[in-house]
Amino acid sequence: MFKPMLRGSACALKAVSVRAAFRPVAAASFVSPIRFYSSSLNKDEISSRVIDVVKSFDKTTASASITNDTHFAKDLGLDSLDTVELLVAIEEEFDIEIPDKVADEIKSVGEAVKYIESNPEAN
Amino acid sequence: MASKVELLSSYKQLVRALVKSNRRSKIVQQLEDNKKQIALLTYRKISLIRQCQDPDPQEKLKAMMNLNGLNKKIDNLKQDDPSKSRKLYFYDKSNELKKLIMEDRSAETSTIIKKLEHLRDIAGFLQNQMEFEQLVERYNPGLKMDQEEKVKRTAAKVGLQVPDI
Numbered sequence: 001m002f003k004p005m006l007r008g009s010a011c012a013l014k015a016v017s018v019r020a021a022f023r024p025v026a027a028a029s030f031v032s033p034i035r036f037y038s039s040s041l042n043k044d045e046i047s048s049r050v051i052d053v054v055k056s057f058d059k060t061t062a063s064a065s066i067t068n069d070t071h072f073a074k075d076l077g078l079d080s081l082d083t084v085e086l087l088v089a090i091e092e093e094f095d096i097e098i099p100d101k102v103a104d105e106i107k108s109v110g111e112a113v114k115y116i117e118s119n120p121e122a123n
Numbered sequence: 124m125a126s127k128v129e130l131l132s133s134y135k136q137l138v139r140a141l142v143k144s145n146r147r148s149k150i151v152q153q154l155e156d157n158k159k160q161i162a163l164l165t166y167r168k169i170s171l172i173r174q175c176q177d178p179d180p181q182e183k184l185k186a187m188m189n190l191n192g193l194n195k196k197i198d199n200l201k202q203d204d205p206s207k208s209r210k211l212y213f214y215d216k217s218n219e220l221k222k223l224i225m226e227d228r229s230a231e232t233s234t235i236i237k238k239l240e241h242l243r244d245i246a247g248f249l250q251n252q253m254e255f256e257q258l259v260e261r262y263n264p265g266l267k268m269d270q271e272e273k274v275k276r277t278a279a280k281v282g283l284q285v286p287d288i
Contacts, residue, residue, distance in 0.1 A: 056209035080127075081221050084135045088142055089212035097139075100132050 041122060046094075047113045053093050054109065057086055068110040087112070094122040126235055133242040134224065138214055140249035146211045147253070153205035161200050168193045 051066045060066075060076045070076065072083045087103050094116055098106070106112050116122045171193065174186040205211070214220070224242070227234070260266060265273065275285045 053209055053212060057213060080131060081134055081224070084131055085138050085213060085217055088135060088139045089209075091139070092142060092146070092212045093209070100135070103135070104128075104131075 071108045096122050133239045136246035140246040141214045144253045150205045164197050
């Protein structure tokens with residue numbers, strides 16, 4: 001495809017044009033499949049997935065009605081160790097790692113959803 | 124108070140390592156189990172199909188009904204994807220783990236510190252072991268290949284093709 005275009009041009013020009021012609025194509029084809037950011041995650045999806053995870057936790061007491069306002073300790077009757085376990089499960093679901101300092105602040109479903117939404121690596 | 128924060132973070136590391144390493148092996152195990160179940164059900168199905176040739180219409184009807192049930196079961200098993208199961212995000216023996224940790228909270232500070240260190244060591248070991256296994260697997264793709272796949276690839280290497288049966 002590029003051959004007839006390059007035949008008449010000088011050597012230097014050839015090299016430059018070849019590079020210019022190929023680089024964007026190559027870059028695009030290499031980068032695009034890897035960089036798949038979480039643009040597809042919206043808030044409703046995150047919260048429904050978090051709620052599903054919470055529901056499958058067998059230590060929760062009131063698993064029937066979990067909403068964004070559900071508090072881990074007050075509504076679900078979890079102690080701090082259970083909460084840690086739940087957060088690890090949520091980490092696994094979204095394939096992220098929540099740093100300890102942030103994890104201490106997460107005490108309800110809504111807060112977890114908010115953190116995951118702000119994390120670009122979540123998927 | 125400081126020890127509480129430390130305890131939580133060590134516990135978290137431990138649970139995380141346990142869940143991650145457990146989940147991987149459990150998914151593999153579940154897939155194997157499903158395969159075995161499917162083979163068993165298929166065998167039963169074949170013998171039922173043989174029964175369907177029974178001259179007695181009532182027997183035939185019964186066999187047909189059973190056959191439908193079996194088909195449904197096989198389909199369910201085939202569609203079952205253990206990697207999506209949310210149960211595997213939790214460590215199933217966490218209650219015992221918790222008891223073990225809460226056992227001697229009133230003990231001396233030095234013993235508690237030692238215990239926490241021990242917990243972190245276990246977590247580190249689990250995580251590194253898992254990483255090691257993943258690397259071994261990645262560098263030796265033949266390890267987990269089944270015989271059929273191996274034969275196919277070996278044949279392909281010398282330009283032959285295994286016939287489809």
